Amino acid sequence: MTNLVEPEPSEPENIHSATDPEKCRDMGRKYRWRLKRxxxxxxxxxxxxxxxxxxxxxxxxxxxxxxxDE
Known part of the structure; x- marks a missing residue:
């Protein structure tokens, strides 16, 4: 019998569009988010x-x- 290992749940990602890569860096600094890619x-x-x-x-x-609000 083979033991099947459950895959680790994928890490959640927070995705937002921007006009250029520098805006990604700006957004990360502004909201204190760590850029993944x-x-x-x-x-x-x-x-x-x-x-x-x-x-x-x-x-x-x-x-x-x-x-x-009522």
Whole structure:
């Protein structure tokens, strides 16, 4: 009988697009995220994906979220 080893769960990644690699570095400094890698995209404007370590985040504006204040 062969013992099958479960693969380690993949590390979560936080991905955001940017116009160039330097913007990835700027974003990392600003939000104190550790940059894992930069991936090229086929988009003409957002030319790279900045991949950071950690859970996915959002820049969504919470002011326009649920209005259950009643």
């Amino acid at each position: 930069i991936e090229q995209t086929s988009d003409r404007i957002l030319k790279v994906n900045c991949v950071f370590y950690g859970e996915q985040t959002s820049f969504e504006d919470s002011r326009f979220g649920d209005t259950d």
